Amino acid sequence: MIKMINTTEKESNYQDLDKMSVHELLTNINAEDRSVPLAVEKAIPQIERLVVETVTKMKAGGRLFYIGAGTSGRLGILDASECPPTFGVPFDWIIGLIAGGDIAIRKAVEFAEDDGEQAWKDLEEYGINDKDVVVGIAASGSTPYVIGGLEKANQNGLITGCIVCNGGSPIAEVAQFPIEVIAGPEFVTGSTRMKAGTAQKLVLNMLSTSVMIQLGRVKGNKMVDMQLSNHKLVARGVRIIMDETGANEETATHLLEEFGNVRKAIENYSGNR
The missing domain is CATH 3.40.50.10490 (Glucose-6-phosphate isomerase like protein; domain 1)
Incomplete structure (x- = not known):
């Protein structure tokens, strides 16, 4: 055979x-x-x-x-x-x-x-x-x-x-x-x-x-839960926050520093900041 x-x-x-x-x-x-x-x-x-x-x-x-x-x-x-x-x-x-x-x-x-x-x-x-x-x-x-x-x-x-x-x-x-x-x-x-x-x-x-x-780990088309393990990813996180909230770069950077997470930064954004 x-x-x-x-x-x-x-x-x-x-x-x-x-x-x-x-x-x-x-x-x-x-x-x-x-x-x-x-x-x-x-x-x-x-x-x-x-x-x-x-x-x-x-x-x-x-x-x-x-x-x-x-x-x-x-x-x-x-x-x-x-x-x-x-x-x-x-x-x-x-x-x-x-x-x-x-x-x-x-x-x-x-x-x-x-x-x-x-x-x-x-x-x-x-x-x-x-x-x-x-x-x-x-x-x-x-x-x-x-x-x-x-x-x-x-x-x-x-x-x-x-x-x-x-x-x-x-x-x-x-x-x-x-x-x-x-x-x-x-x-x-x-x-x-x-x-x-x-x-x-x-x-x-x-x-x-x-x-x-x-499982909800993406918002829109963005990696809002990604780990911020290098400068490139931190910069990406800032851009995502700016895109999602309309905040300027300085505000987005402060938000990311405060909350340490893109999703949390977006959720806690207030236009008064």
Whole structure:
């Protein structure tokens, strides 16, 4: 019996990459990348269902966990780590876990992704419970670390989702709310850090941003709860206050210094200041 080759493992649409000029390489990579947003667009109904479930759980006090290996795990950690500074939420609202632990963020840990028991052990360290949501991220859709984690999450009454880049994958079968983004073969055959990674990043952007907006962490189109951790962000905060209230720069600056938070500064603005 011939085993089907996953889309992400199929041969590149381009031959003789090593004979291409730099311009040809860049042009062709860009041409392939254009297909990714179109593939993501097809998955919007799946993304929407997972967002709705996640918002419901987080409003009830739940958290969002990402589990993955390699590039997929790193992308989950990236998305999770950017939510607190962007939306001013606690660091334990969205948590990214990678097979092999934190050392695997920078350096591959051999065979870590093949351990089907470890993901649940990693989740248990955070007191995982049935209020939480677990999303498995895996381009192949067959990573044992992710499959095992989702299976145990299902058994313990959690909501589960996934982001995969092959159709009909084992992980999509396990996840209650699968997201399948079929972006096609990679420019470099099998290099899923490219189109598949881009697809996963786009979906993660959509998922976490939509959830945060639904949870009230954005006002209009502004990051009113962002952390003011450097001069650039303080200046942005002042501009947001000016835009939202009509205050001049001096007043907006004083408001931000007084309340230490853009949202609070806007809420406490008085035209008499």
